[in-house]
Amino acid sequence: MRATVFLDRDGVINHRIMGGYVNHRDAFNLLPGVIQSMVWLSQRFRVAIVTNQQGIARGLTDPQFVRDLHADLERQVVEAGGQALEYFVCPHHRDAGCACRKPRAGLLNQAHEVEAVDWEKSFLVGDSDSDIAAGASKSVTTIKIGEQGEPAADYTAASLRDAIGIVERVSSR
Ligand SMILES: [Mg+2]
Ligand SMILES: [Zn+2]
Numbered sequence: 001m002r003a004t005v006f007l008d009r010d011g012v013i014n015h016r017i018m019g020g021y022v023n024h025r026d027a028f029n030l031l032p033g034v035i036q037s038m039v040w041l042s043q044r045f046r047v048a049i050v051t052n053q054q055g056i057a058r059g060l061t062d063p064q065f066v067r068d069l070h071a072d073l074e075r076q077v078v079e080a081g082g083q084a085l086e087y088f089v090c091p092h093h094r095d096a097g098c099a100c101r102k103p104r105a106g107l108l109n110q111a112h113e114v115e116a117v118d119w120e121k122s123f124l125v126g127d128s129d130s131d132i133a134a135g136a137s138k139s140v141t142t143i144k145i146g147e148q149g150e151p152a153a154d155y156t157a158a159s160l161r162d163a164i165g166i167v168e169r170v171s172s173r
Contacts, residue, residue: 002046003121005167006108006135009051011127012145012160021055023062028069033161039082040164048086050107056091063091086111103133121171125163141170
């Protein structure tokens with residue numbers, strides 16, 4: 001069993017595009033301190049990025065673009081001294097009723113199938129209530145980037161960089 005940090009992507013790793021999709025490189029802009037934060041996390045935890053990308057089902061986001069983008073992000077983290085990342089992507093339309101689109105826990109369950117997750121020692125960092133709902137359903141420690149919503153997260157933080165301090169504190173007790 002591995003302690004895992006689940007990270008939402010848009011709004012946690014990169015700037016969220018309001019009302020649009022990250023479907024070209026210019027739309028993918030990292031938030032401050034993200035690479036260093038992911039290095040730190042990946043040296044201590046398994047890191048699994050769990051992201052809803054319904055632009056794929058809508059034909060607006062090329063799945064190969066997403067894979068290339070994710071490989072590039074991983075390369076940056078590894079080159080900075082971090083470990084490999086894992087990605088779990090829901091490509092389905094919001095109306096498809098799939099098991100993987102957050103707030104459902106399917107992406108977390110997929111990670112668990114690859115390698116058993118130690119839920120008690122795991123975290124989820126997200127900027128949407130649907131992220132927090134997915135994490136809460138598996139009883140991981142949830143950290144909301146931004147303001148508290150419904151369901152309430154266990155903690156809030158201003159950024160992934162700030163969330164690191166919470167992960168460090170909670171995991172060391
Ligand atoms: Mg998000
Ligand atoms: Zn799905």
